[in-house]
Amino acid sequence: MNKKTKVRNFHQAKWDEPVIYELSNKGERGILFPEIEKEIEEIIGDGISRLPENMIRKQPPNLPELSQMRVLKHYLRLSQQTLGADLNVDIGQGTCTMKYSPKINEEFAKSPKVTELHPSQDERTVQGILEIIYNLDLFLREISGLDKFTLQPGGGSQAIFAMASIIHAFHESNGDSEKRDEIISTMFSHPSDAAAPTVKGYKVINIYPNEDGLPDVEALKKAVSNRTAGLLITNPEDTGIFNPKIKEFTQIVHDAGGICGYDQANANGILGITRAKEADFDLCFFNLHKTFSSPHGCGGPATGALGVTKELIKFLPVPLVEYDNEKFYFNYDVPKSIGKVRAFYGVIPAILKAYSWIMSLGSEGLKEVSQIAVLNNNYLLKKILEIRGANAPYARGRHRIEQVRYSWNKLYEDTGVTTEDVTCRMVDFGFHMWSSHHPFIVPQPFTLEPTESYSKAELDEYIAGLKKVVEEAYDNPEIVKNAPHRSVVHKLKTDTLDDPERWAITWRAYLKKNKK
Amino acid sequence: MSKKKKIIHPYIPNSVPEIKAKMLEEIGVKNIESLYEDIPESLRFKEELNLPEPFLSEYALKRHVEQILSKNQTCQENLSFLGGDCWQHYVPAICDEINQRSEFLTAYAGEPYEDHGRFQTLFEYASMMGELLDMDVVNVPTYDWGQAASTSIRMAGRITGRTEILISETISPDRLSIIKNYCKPTIKINTVKYDPKTGKLNLEDLEEKISSKTAGIYFENPSYLGCIEDQGKIISDIAHSQGALSLVGIDPISLGILVPPSNYGADIVCGDIQALGMHMQFGGGLAGFIATRDEERFVMEYPSRLFGITKTTVEGEHGFSDVTYNRTSFHDRIEGKEFVGTASALWGITAGVYLALAGPQGMQELGQVIVQKSQYAVKRLSKINGVKIPFEQSSYFKEVVVDFNDAGKSVKEINKVLLEKNIFGGKDISNEFPELGNCAVYCITEIHSKEDIDRLTHTLEEYLVKEELQ
Numbered sequence: 005m006n007k008k009t010k011v012r013n014f015h016q017a018k019w020d021e022p023v024i025y026e027l028s029n030k031g032e033r034g035i036l037f038p039e040i041e042k043e044i045e046e047i048i049g050d051g052i053s054r055l056p057e058n059m060i061r062k063q064p065p066n067l068p069e070l071s072q073m074r075v076l077k078h079y080l081r082l083s084q085q086t087l088g089a090d091l092n093v094d095i096g097q098g099t100c101t102m103k104y105s106p107k108i109n110e111e112f113a114k115s116p117k118v119t120e121l122h123p124s125q126d127e128r129t130v131q132g133i134l135e136i137i138y139n140l141d142l143f144l145r146e147i148s149g150l151d152k153f154t155l156q157p158g159g160g161s162q163a164i165f166a167m168a169s170i171i172h173a174f175h176e177s178n179g180d181s182e183k184r185d186e187i188i189s190t191m192f193s194h195p196s197d198a199a200a201p202t203v204k205g206y207k208v209i210n211i212y213p214n215e216d217g218l219p220d221v222e223a224l225k226k227a228v229s230n231r232t233a234g235l236l237i238t239n240p241e242d243t244g245i246f247n248p249k250i251k252e253f254t255q256i257v258h259d260a261g262g263i264c265g266y267d268q269a270n271a272n273g274i275l276g277i278t279r280a281k282e283a284d285f286d287l288c289f290f291n292l293h294k295t296f297s298s299p300h301g302c303g304g305p306a307t308g309a310l311g312v313t314k315e316l317i318k319f320l321p322v323p324l325v326e327y328d329n330e331k332f333y334f335n336y337d338v339p340k341s342i343g344k345v346r347a348f349y350g351v352i353p354a355i356l357k358a359y360s361w362i363m364s365l366g367s368e369g370l371k372e373v374s375q376i377a378v379l380n381n382n383y384l385l386k387k388i389l390e391i392r393g394a395n396a397p398y399a400r401g402r403h404r405i406e407q408v409r410y411s412w413n414k415l416y417e418d419t420g421v422t423t424e425d426v427t428c429r430m431v432d433f434g435f436h437m438w439s440s441h442h443p444f445i446v447p448q449p450f451t452l453e454p455t456e457s458y459s460k461a462e463l464d465e466y467i468a469g470l471k472k473v474v475e476e477a478y479d480n481p482e483i484v485k486n487a488p489h490r491s492v493v494h495k496l497k498t499d500t501l502d503d504p505e506r507w508a509i510t511w512r513a514y515l516k517k518n519k520k
Numbered sequence: 521m522s523k524k525k526k527i528i529h530p531y532i533p534n535s536v537p538e539i540k541a542k543m544l545e546e547i548g549v550k551n552i553e554s555l556y557e558d559i560p561e562s563l564r565f566k567e568e569l570n571l572p573e574p575f576l577s578e579y580a581l582k583r584h585v586e587q588i589l590s591k592n593q594t595c596q597e598n599l600s601f602l603g604g605d606c607w608q609h610y611v612p613a614i615c616d617e618i619n620q621r622s623e624f625l626t627a628y629a630g631e632p633y634e635d636h637g638r639f640q641t642l643f644e645y646a647s648m649m650g651e652l653l654d655m656d657v658v659n660v661p662t663y664d665w666g667q668a669a670s671t672s673i674r675m676a677g678r679i680t681g682r683t684e685i686l687i688s689e690t691i692s693p694d695r696l697s698i699i700k701n702y703c704k705p706t707i708k709i710n711t712v713k714y715d716p717k718t719g720k721l722n723l724e725d726l727e728e729k730i731s732s733k734t735a736g737i738y739f740e741n742p743s744y745l746g747c748i749e750d751q752g753k754i755i756s757d758i759a760h761s762q763g764a765l766s767l768v769g770i771d772p773i774s775l776g777i778l779v780p781p782s783n784y785g786a787d788i789v790c791g792d793i794q795a796l797g798m799h800m801q802f803g804g805g806l807a808g809f810i811a812t813r814d815e816e817r818f819v820m821e822y823p824s825r826l827f828g829i830t831k832t833t834v835e836g837e838h839g840f841s842d843v844t845y846n847r848t849s850f851h852d853r854i855e856g857k858e859f860v861g862t863a864s865a866l867w868g869i870t871a872g873v874y875l876a877l878a879g880p881q882g883m884q885e886l887g888q889v890i891v892q893k894s895q896y897a898v899k900r901l902s903k904i905n906g907v908k909i910p911f912e913q914s915s916y917f918k919e920v921v922v923d924f925n926d927a928g929k930s931v932k933e934i935n936k937v938l939l940e941k942n943i944f945g946g947k948d949i950s951n952e953f954p955e956l957g958n959c960a961v962y963c964i965t966e967i968h969s970k971e972d973i974d975r976l977t978h979t980l981e982e983y984l985v986k987e988e989l990q
Contacts, residue, residue: 016634023829023838024644024876034877035612037886041970044896051892052777055915056750061779064880066651072614075876079618079641079869086637088626100628104531108578110620112585113801120594122602123803124947126939129598132591133802146569158663158806161861169701181705199849199859203674205706208854246558277556278563293862300628301619301866302638303660303825305804321701343697347605347664348803351864355804356585364581366574369529375552376534382555383543403547403555431634438629442851459533460543486833492636494832496839501828504816507843509657509826510643510650513814 010468014434015490017084024078025511028068034075066512085492087436089300093462095384096430096437098407098451099194099242101272101294109297109360113353123348127333133356134332137325137349140309140359147370148268148288149281150311154320155292155350160269161196162345163289163308164236167265168201169342170287170312170319171234174263177319177340184233188257190219192241192409195441197267201236213445217243217398221252228260238267239283240274242441242451243397244381244404254284263287263316269308271295272455273378273406276371280311287312292351296358307354321345373456377406380454380463384408387467388452393418393474397446407453409446416448421477421484423448428495429476429487433469527576595800599972600944603919603963604744605665605692606803607795609773610967612877615797619870628862632841639840642865643827645872649809652772652875652883653789654780656814659824661793661807661868666698668790668808669738669769673699674858675788675810675821676736676765677707684708684733688721690743691769693952712737716955719747719911719921726758736765736788741781742774745953746919746961747911756785772796772809774917776883777891788812797874798867807864807871820847823858886966890918893973894964900977901962906984910956918965922946925957927984935960937983943976 040051052060070078088094094102112118121130141153157163168187175181187201190211198208209227214220219237235257240246247253254264266280266288272295280288292298292307300306312320322341323334365373382403388394393415396408412423423439427450430437440449454463477484486495500506508514528535534543540552549555575581595608602608618624623637632639646658662668673685685703687696689711696711703709710729713722721739730737737759741749749755756766767788768781773795781789789811798805812818819826828843842848849856878886894916901920902909906927909920924931935945946962953959964973 020837021640023640023647024872025647032879033881034879035614035882037610037878037882038889038966038969040889040892044892044970047899048892048895051888051895054895055777055891056748058753058784059748059750059779061775061777061884064884065654065775067648067875067878067880067883069879069881070876072877075873076614076617078876079614079873080621082637082641083618083621083623084637085640086623086627087630087634088623089628090622090626092634094626094628097629102626102628105626106531108582110625111582112589114616114620115586115589116594116596117586117589117592119799119801119805120596120608121592121802122595122600122608122800122944123606124602124604125593125595125600125944126935129593129939129944130802132589135588135591143571146571149565158667158864159862161859162663162667162863165702165859169704172704195849195853195856196859196861198853199856202854203702203706203858204704210853246556248558248560248563251563274559276565276569278559279565282563282565291862299625300862301864302624302627302635302642302869303629303865304663304863305807305866306862306864343701344666344694345698345701347666347694347698347806350804352802352804360581360585362571363575363584364578365529365531367569367571369532369574370569370571372529372532372535376532376540378555379540379543379547379552380534382547382549386547399558403549403557405556405558427631428633431631434634436630436634442853456532456534460539488633491633493633493837493839494834496632496841497831497833498841500830501841501843502846504814504819507819507828508830509646509814509819509828509843511647511829512650513656514829516656 010465011433011472016492018492019081019085021078021081023511024068027070027074027078030069032069032071034070034072092434092436093458093466094436095452095454095458095466096435098438098453099270101270101453101455103297103455104457105297105299106361109357112360113356118352118356131332133352134325136356136359138327138332140355143362144290144309144311147275148311149279150288151314152317153309153311154324155307155309155355156321156346157308157310158346158351159304159306160291160308161200163310164196165200165203166310166321166345167236167287168204168206170316171263172204173319173340173342174316175233184231186231187234187236188227188232189236190241191445192243193238194267194269197236197238206233217245218247221249224253224256228256230261232257232260232262234262235264236267240405243409244407245399246405250283269294273374275374276367277374286316292354292358297361298354298357305351305354307351376456381406381408384452384454384463391471391474407451409440409449409451411446412448412450415474415477419477419481421481423450425484426473429473429484430469431488432490435466435469595944598942598944599975601946601962601976602944604947604961605694606800607963607965608800608967609795609965611797611799612874614877615870615873618873619866624866624869632839639827641869641872643829643840645868648872648875649811652775653811654782655789655811657819658809658811659822659826661809661864662824663863664806664808665769665792666695668810669695670699670702671823671858672767672788672790672810673703673707673738676767678821679817680735680763680765682733682735685735686710686712686729686737688712688714688739690714690719690745691740692744718914719743719745720749720751720914721755723751723754730758730762730764732762734762734764736767738767740769742771742917745921746916747914748917752781752784774887777887793867793871796871798870805867807867820844821857823848823860825860889966893968894918894920897964897973900973904977904981904984919961919963921959922962923959931958931960938979941979943979
């Protein structure tokens with residue numbers, strides 16, 4: 005690594021590893037399962053012949069056949085061809101809070117005391133894990149100011165769907181659910197804040213940002229009516245700008261008879277600073293895999309921990325975990341419960357890791373997390389704005405909370421190099437850079453969120469990477485446009501992916517469509 | 521922790537005062553507080569969060585958490601026969617090795633270049649599931665079976681343009697609860713009865729309830745009550761004759777020996793992959809799959825990510841990326857199909873590892889050993905006085921209803937006694953299926969030895985017979 009420019013002479017692992025079917029050798033075995041005991045076989049026979057004749061599979065499934073070490077090697081090589089947060093300066097995936105997931109918490113989750121628990125065991129045998137669930141509920145109540153949490157939803161989007169379901173149940177209990185058929189959200193809220201209530205049958209009104217980048221209060225006033233069921237809003241939004249009028253939003257919606265759900269999936273800049281309660285929200289949720297450090301796992305398993313005010317507890321999914329001063333227990337007596345949103349009690353490993361993370365930091369630590377995340381973000385903002393071709397629309401001259409949505413529009417106009425091109429070239433230096441949720445209201449968008457986990461030196465390294473790519477864009481745009489050059493594979497041909505005649509979602513479909 | 525001593529937390533590097541000062545200077549502000557200028561005073565939380573004192577040393581944290589976890593009693597320390605939507609199977613060491621790799625564990629949403637491995641492993645997972653299911657399209661996993669079934673139903677609604685669904689009564693009650701909430705208020709749900717003698721679907725009731733308004737019939741095979749449904753073809757034909765779809769939920773670990781639903785007319789197949797290499801984790805190891813034929817009208821209705829294989833600018837290089845990304849809510853927040861977000865991809869990668877290890881022979885041998893053991897358990901249990909196995913004409917895969925109606929003891933009492941002997945008895949379904957009375961579902965898999973099954977039956981015999989004598 006060149007210490008002066010801080011850009012690495014990086015090359016990602018490139019094993020040229022075939023698709024697993026191309027590695028198959030007839031007869032090889034990867035694992036042997038327990039054999040049947042002779043005594044059982046003598047009594048039962050082959051077992052299969054007792055099954056209904058028409059239900060017996062005649063051809064074994066066409067799975068690959070590989071020895072154990074070859075399977076291991078295949079997957080280890082593919083793991084090396086994946087750039088996890090543990091390996092890169094993962095600040096390029098804004099909105100997703102790619103922070104450090106402590107290894108000690110992984111140790112806890114690997115313990116047989118967790119992995120070997122069946123969810124239908126007698127309550128007396130699972131007091132430890134119930135204690136974790138219950139105490140995490142208490143912690144999240146404190147962090148949000150709300151009155152009860154369920155940890156059942158298996159991700160942020162499922163938590164949003166549960167919020168929409170509770171809003172629906174609330175109005176139903178007032179005989180109002182048919183009349184109140186609209187949910188209000190904002191364009192810079194997460195896409196699921198609009199998509200999930202749509203599944204629930206709601207018409208969704210998306211409030212656009214005003215010139216300050218904030219959702220427009222006047223537009224909200226026009227949007228509410230006696231058809232308003234509720235509000236689902238992220239704050240800070242994807243722009244990282246805190247909406248100072250958020251309480252006015254909840255007031256307007258409450259006055260119209262709606263209830264308000266706060267998308268706090270990413271609360272990484274505001275722990276101990278500001279809460280759902282003070283902004284008068286009725287519901288909120290936190291993603292334990294974002295703010296609370298549980299790893300993202302290539303896209304889950306995850307948890308959207310959902311909290312409500314006292315008035316809405318009766319609508320929560322069952323069961324709730326309670327404590328009667330002697331023991332922890334499940335409470336299924338939730339009179340107007342929406343039922344269940346996910347099986348059992350939630351994604352236990354994510355819950356356990358979030359619990360442990362909070363217990364390693366405490367109140368002061370959580371606040372320090374947020375303050376340093378905000379410090380890092382504003383440092384990054386300052387440095388990015390110094391890069392030619394980059395800018396940060398909205399709130400000029402003001403500070404941001406935990407992330408910023410930037411734009412390469414100037415770079416694009418100057419050089420023809422797009423956000424996607426920059427993304428592909430950043431890969432060559434060992435970095436990841438994400439664009440934005442759709443639609444691209446900010447042209448040529450990119451969204452950075454440094455969290456609290458990365459040192460100043462690492463932030464500087466990322467900035468140096470961006471600077472290097474921008475330099476190239478102005479001097480030699482072709483190198484950027486044809487990137488990546490030093491990643492696992494080269495530029496994809498994507499035309500097949502939207503063509504029903506040529507797309508191939510499985511290897512067998514690929515073979516059928518590519519017969520020689 | 522002493523309040524005065526300022527620590528530099530190992531997770532927060534830029535807490536170091538000199539660095540912090542340098543960064544503040546660079547930003548041009550005096551303190552961090554001024555970065556929060558947009559949060560009005562009225563919204564500020566001015567107190568300290570009331571949280572327990574933290575365990576700052578990793579060792580102290582470890583002591584603390586392990587002390588809490590030690591209160592759990594596990595299925596490893598005891599002998600468990602619990603099943604019903606979460607199952608104890610053997611997890612090969614390599615499954616854990618791979619899903620604990622830093623790269624997979626901490627990656628998220630990178631591009632098809634730096635995250636090539638993520639795309640390829642999930643494509644391969646779908647490919648192997650596709651072979652198991654004999655179908656050409658499988659999604660990147662969703663949350664669990666309940667979500668997979670719910671989405672299958674909503675897909676059927678969109679494909680047929682209809683808003684009614686029929687569901688077999690033998691579905692898991694928890695799953696039905698998830699489906700009901702997910703469908704409300706858009707899709708109307710009716711249940712179809714089962715034959716109390718066989719546990720199979722009541723075809724007359726199906727014929728009576730199905731109509732030109734029906735989007736689909738959803739049933740599970742084996743059902744929550746463990747019965748193998750052998751009328752799949754007839755059910756699918758009845759559905760198709762009304763222009764409805766056949767939707768089937770399955771346990772993929774059964775497909776080494778059982779016919780996949782696509783072979784008896786299913787249009788959409790769903791289920792849970794937890795059995796394929798995930799520890800139970802108190803229900804945390806679940807992940808749902810959805811599979812269909814490779815037809816545009818099906819593919820375009822998936823809300824999930826679908827990863828496809830393609831070419832790159834270099835001859836012979838495989839690339840992987842999203843197929844028809846524009847159908848998802850990531851692309852269009854209103855018109856996108858349902859919604860997509862972080863769900864359970866890591867478990868998909870793991871299930872791929874499992875299927876690659878097992879191979880065709882492994883899945884077949886595993887399926888066989890499971891039915892042999894469950895049949896042995898049925899044989900032993902049914903010989904106990906007061907214990908019956910209902911639905912005898914039918915056959916089981918790994919779960920079986922055990923009827924204690926004549927035992928003179930409730931399942932609750934029986935399970936309490938078993939627990940004293942370190943046995944977790946079958947899942948009590950007396951509230952879930954009141955028409956069956958005092959019954960439990962027992963689950964037997966490859967992990968149960970003959971000795972384990974004998975120990976269960978001896979313990980039951982001893983308790984029930986001894987009580988009878990008193």
